[in-house]
Every structure is written in structure tokens, then in C-alpha cells.
Amino acid sequence: xxxxxxxxxxxxxxxxxxxxxxxxxxxxxxxxxxxxxxxxxxxxxxxxxxxxxxxxxxxxxxxxxxxxxxxxxxxxxxxxxxxxxxxxxxxxxxxxxxxxxxxxxxxxxxxxxxxxxxxxxxxxxxxxxxxxxxxxxxxxxxxxxxxxxxxxxxxxxxxxxxxxxxxxxxxxxxxxxxxxxxxxxxxxxxxxxxxxxxxxxxxxxxxxxxxxxxxxxxxxxxxxxxx
Numbered sequence: 001x002x003x004x005x006x007x008x009x010x011x012x013x014x015x016x017x018x019x020x021x022x023x024x025x026x027x028x029x030x031x032x033x034x035x036x037x038x039x040x041x042x043x044x045x046x047x048x049x050x051x052x053x054x055x056x057x058x059x060x061x062x063x064x065x066x067x068x069x070x071x072x073x074x075x076x077x078x079x080x081x082x083x084x085x086x087x088x089x090x091x092x093x094x095x096x097x098x099x100x101x102x103x104x105x106x107x108x109x110x111x112x113x114x115x116x117x118x119x120x121x122x123x124x125x126x127x128x129x130x131x132x133x134x135x136x137x138x139x140x141x142x143x144x145x146x147x148x149x150x151x152x153x154x155x156x157x158x159x160x161x162x163x164x165x166x167x168x169x170x171x172x173x174x175x176x177x178x179x180x181x182x183x184x185x186x187x188x189x190x191x192x193x194x195x196x197x198x199x200x201x202x203x204x205x206x207x208x209x210x211x212x213x214x215x216x217x218x219x220x221x222x223x224x225x226x227x
Contacts, residue, residue, distance in 0.1 A: 030066040043081045043144065056089040058082070059147065076151040081144045082108070082137040090134035090164035095154045097127040100146045101203075105139035112198035114172030119143055122203025128196055129154075134168045176200075 001007045004020070011018055042060050050058055059078040062071050071077050076095075079102075082088050090111070099110060101123045109116035110125055112133045117125050119135075127133050137143045178197040 028066060029064070029072075032064050032066070034062055039079050040144075043079060044142075047081060047083050047142065052083070052086050052088065056091070058088070072152065074150070074152050076147075076149045078147045079144065080135075080147050081142050082135050083142050084137055084140050086137055087168045088135040089167045090132055090169050091161060092130050092132045092164075093161040094129050095149045095151045096129040097133075098148045099125045099127070100148075101125070101143075102146060103142060103144040105137070105141065105143060107139040108135070108137045108143040109175075110135050110198075111169050111171065114169055115177050115198060116171060116173075116175050117178075117198055117200040118175060118202075119145065120202065120204075122206070124201040124203075124206075126196070126199045128198060131198065132164055132169055133198075134164070136168065 001010055004018075008018060008021060039060060043058075046058055046060065052058055057080065059080040062077040062079070064071050067073075080088070080099075099119070101119045101121055104119040104121040104123060106118055106120055108119045110119060110127065110133055111117070112127055113131050119125065135143075178199060182197050
């Protein structure tokens with residue numbers, strides 16, 4: 001071998017690659033806008049023809065057309081819908097999840113390790129990795145939220161999952177348990193069973209905080225988008 005080309009060819013035949021040739025194919029990532037009207041139409045159609053009992057979940061993934069089957073290299077995004085009277089079955093996985101509630105109700109909840117976290121419109125809920133979770137809807141209208149999971153990062157090792165022994169968990173803790181016992185005021189002897197514990201950031205509390213900040217600002221910050 002006397003030239004780089006000859007060396008490159010020799011390496012390629014043996015499934016090897018010189019760093020001078022780069023790290024492999026680059027994906028030309030492009031921004032994309034998903035229209036809510038189209039997502040909603042697809043979800044409502046799915047509620048009529050995709051049985052919850054057969055799939056355990058009813059979600060529509062957001063896939064960026066410039067990245068093939070993926071949404072991004074880091075975060076998996078989807079929109080989930082649970083109809084009145086339905087349960088999205090309990091399971092767990094080594095990916096953590098966050099949920100932003102688009103259309104909610106005080107009669108719907110995500111149950112995490114036996115604790116119901118209510119899903120009202122605008123709420124933000126965290127689900128730690130490897131924690132049992134299911135969703136129920138006892139209201140009279142569809143409950144819809146945006147799911148975010150760090151699946152792509154977890155898949156650098158191996159994505160693991162496990163199904164619960166029954167379709168839904170037994171409720172073993174009262175509503176608001178984690179916030180009351182592991183929040184601002186907590187007994188020193190009580191420790192979280194999982195790190196971090198699940199948490200619900202209600203839109204009402206978030207809005208009240210923003211309004212309080214606004215009312216007490218004497219002069220707005222030109223770099224703060226909330227002013």
C-alpha cells in the first residue's frame with residue numbers, strides 16, 4: 001500500500017475505517033414543524049380503530065423526515081391519548097419520561113409506583129426511569145399529552161422494559177404524596193425510594209408563580225422572555 005486510497009480500500013474490505021475519512025455518514029438535520037390540527041386528527045382517528053387492549057398504548061410518534069425513523073439523536077417524542085374509561089397498561093423501562101398535558105382533567109392521572117399524579121391541562125409530570133407507571137382516564141373526554149423519553153441516550157447501552165402483573169397498579173399512596181413528603185417541607189428521616197421521585201408541576205402553581213414574579217418586578221429584564 002503506497003497511497004491513502006489504497007489504504008482506505010484495504011481497510012474497507014475488512015470493515016475498518018481511517019479517522020481521516022470522517023466518522024461515517026452525517027445526517028443533514030433539518031427543523032420540522034408538526035401541525036397540531038394534523039396530530040389531533042390522527043389521534044382521534046386512532047381512538048376509533050386502534051384498540052387500547054391490543055397495544056397497551058395509543059401514541060403517535062413525531063419523526064423528523066430528515067432523520068428517517070428517528071425524531072432526534074437524543075429525545076423520543078410522541079403524543080398519547082387515553083379515552084374515557086380507558087387504562088394505558090402498567091409497565092416500566094430504563095428510559096425516564098416527562099409528560100406535558102395538552103388536554104387534561106382532575107379525573108385523570110399517571111400512576112407512578114402506586115401514587116396517582118393528576119393530569120390537568122398544562123401540568124408537567126416526571127416519571128423516573130425503571131418506575132412502574134400506568135395512566136387512567138375517569139373523565140368524560142379524551143386526555144392528551146406530549147411524551148418525552150430519553151430513549152436515544154439509553155439505547156447507547158440497551159433499552160430494557162418490563163410489564164406489570166396486572167393491567168393497572170394498586171393505588172398505595174395518596175394523591176400528592178411525593179410533593180408533600182419529599183418537597184419543600186419534609187421529615188428528615190424520610191428518603192425517596194427512587195431517585196428522583198415522581199413529581200407533578202401543576203399549571204396553576206406555575207402560572208401563579210409567573211404572575212407573582214411579574215407583579216413584583218420593578219424593572220423588566222430585557223433578556224427574560226417572560227417579561
